[in-house]
Amino acid sequence: MDSLLSSTPLQFQFQFSCKxxxxxxxxxxxxxxxxxxxxPTTLRLFATSQAEASPTVGTSSSSIPSEMKAWTYSDxxxxxxxxxxxxxxxxxxxxxxxLIRVAAAALNPVDSKRRSGKFKATDSPLPxxxxxxxxxxxxxxxxxxxxxxxxxxxxxxxxxHPLEGPKQFGSLAEFTAVEETLLAPKxxxxxxxxxxxxxxxxxxxxxxLERAGFSEGKSILVLGGAGGVGSxxxxxxxxxxxxxxxxxxxxxxxxxxxxxxxxxLAIDYTKENFExxxxxxxxxxxxxxxxxxxxxVVKEGGSVVVLTGAVTPPGFRFVxxxxxxxxxxxxxxxxxxxxxxxxDPKGPFPFDKVSEAFAYLETSRATGKIVICPIP
Numbered sequence: 001m002d003s004l005l006s007s008t009p010l011q012f013q014f015q016f017s018c019k020x021x022x023x024x025x026x027x028x029x030x031x032x033x034x035x036x037x038x039x040p041t042t043l044r045l046f047a048t049s050q051a052e053a054s055p056t057v058g059t060s061s062s063s064i065p066s067e068m069k070a071w072t073y074s075d076x077x078x079x080x081x082x083x084x085x086x087x088x089x090x091x092x093x094x095x096x097x098x099l100i101r102v103a104a105a106a107l108n109p110v111d112s113k114r115r116s117g118k119f120k121a122t123d124s125p126l127p128x129x130x131x132x133x134x135x136x137x138x139x140x141x142x143x144x145x146x147x148x149x150x151x152x153x154x155x156x157x158x159x160x161h162p163l164e165g166p167k168q169f170g171s172l173a174e175f176t177a178v179e180e181t182l183l184a185p186k187x188x189x190x191x192x193x194x195x196x197x198x199x200x201x202x203x204x205x206x207x208x209l210e211r212a213g214f215s216e217g218k219s220i221l222v223l224g225g226a227g228g229v230g231s232x233x234x235x236x237x238x239x240x241x242x243x244x245x246x247x248x249x250x251x252x253x254x255x256x257x258x259x260x261x262x263x264x265l266a267i268d269y270t271k272e273n274f275e276x277x278x279x280x281x282x283x284x285x286x287x288x289x290x291x292x293x294x295x296x297v298v299k300e301g302g303s304v305v306v307l308t309g310a311v312t313p314p315g316f317r318f319v320x321x322x323x324x325x326x327x328x329x330x331x332x333x334x335x336x337x338x339x340x341x342x343x344d345p346k347g348p349f350p351f352d353k354v355s356e357a358f359a360y361l362e363t364s365r366a367t368g369k370i371v372i373c374p375i376p
Contacts (some may be wrong), residue, residue: 007295011125011129018191018192018348018371018374023233030336032147035050041273046268050205062351063185064140066089067086067090068088068173069086069173069174069351069376070084070085070088070129070172070173071083071129071130071131071172071173071354072127073126073128074119074126074127075126076115076116077115077116077117077357078116079358080355081115082355082358088129090175091169091177092177093140093143093206094302095142095143096142096179097145097177098145098148098178098180099138099139100134100137100139100154100178101136101137101139101174101175102134102136102171102174102176102375103135103137103170103196103280104136104196104371104373105133105171105196105371105372105373105375106371107133107358107369107370107371108201108228108361110162110200111132112358114130115128115130115165115358122164122175123166124165124166124168125168126375127168128169128170129170129172131158131173132162132170133134133171133196133197133200134156134157134176135153135186137154137173138150138153139150141180145209146180148183149250152185154181154184155186155192155196155198156178156324156325156327157182158170158171158176158178158182159182159322160321160323162200162319162322163319171196172354172375175189180324181324184266184327185328188335192314192373193348194371195272195349196369196372196373197341197342197343197369200320200322201228201325202236202327202339203231203327205232205233205285205319205328205341206232206236207320207321208229208285208305208307208318208328209236209241209285211316211318212304212305213283214241215242217244218282218283219243219246219308220245221247221248221249221274221283221284221285221294222237222246222284223294224288225249225250225261225263225266226251226254226257226258226367227288227367227368228366228368228369228370231342231368232339234263238261239262239333239338245264245265247263248261248263248266249274251269251343252266252268252270261332275296275297276296277297279297280297280299282299282301283302284302284304284313286307286309287307287308288309289308289309291304291306291310291312291315292310294306294315295313295314295315296299298314303316305318310342341369343371344367344368344370344371346366347369347371348373349370349372349373350373351373351376357372
């Protein structure tokens with residue numbers, strides 16, 4: 001277990017582990033649904049298991065430092081604009097917020113788009129500390145906070161509206177301040193790295209299925225089923241909503257991985273055009289930007305959820321509204337192992353490799369989520 005901070009004058013000590021639970025961990029290899037201990041190079045699905053030992057927290061609100069390590073950018077652009085600042089001010093705490101000692105964070109496409117300036121008109125002032133997904137330990141609570149106390153392990157998506165007035169100080173730092181309404185208790189069976197990869201992806205997957213009117217007995221086709229959102233759409237459709245049939249697309253190396261998630265029909269898009277399928281689906285969930293083709297395989301009266309790219313009727317796009325209620329609702333499925341986080345096998349990336357993690361995110365080749373852990 002790596003010691004992340006030992007500051008004797010401040011009596012401030014944390015220990016966070018990014019080792020993954022190995023009991024009943026699913027891996028995607030050449031054979032379907034193989035059960036074994038996951039080596040570092042395989043795709044990881046986290047099943048119910050005993051999590052690593054909890055971090056040791058020996059601190060009080062009076063011993064929180066005034067400065068921290070944080071990734072920042074002061075200009076919009078590519079990954080090269082990111083800088084690691086070792087003397088960045090710890091964010092102030094509002095009455096309705098908790099201060100989190102960050103153990104792990106995860107990257108999302110919205111992080112890259114924001115950094116490149118696509119949302120400049122509604123963005124917070126620069127410099128920005130990027131990062132929306134977080135998992136960590138509460139070290140201080142605001143005067144109005146009722147749900148959490150110091151020492152609680154939490155996770156969440158830190159901005160209620162990620163595109164309109166997002167937080168200036170995100171999760172790619174040692175500390176971040178978050179409203180209690182955006183946080184949920186971390187699932188007990190998951191370590192911080194696994195939990196950090198969940199919030200935005202699982203909230204997007206769940207809200208998209210709800211808005212599409214998905215329900216028990218319906219069928220769904222997921223475009224990009226091995227991605228961060230797609231892998232959770234597959235699992236939620238099957239395990240939470242009671243889908244009658246789940247189909248999903250991926251490249252050839254990830255077909256067996258789709259089957260390990262519970263996909264009934266895995267489609268290798270390099271060999272087969274999904275739009276030519278004879279059957280139609282009640283819902284098509286497009287996570288890759290193929291809305292014009294997606295509408296060709298939806299049943300009359302069905303819905304097409306589009307996360308990126310052009311929207312063709314009956315397709316629709318939405319921007320997820322973050323709140324902790326979805327996470328709390330799904331925690332039992334996560335703790336039972338029915339729904340499992342998926343972390344890309346190249347990670348977790350260490351804190352000093354955030355620029356490299358962003359560059360990898362922008363290749364669009366990740367399986368599951370790109371996680372940063374430990375921090376720092």
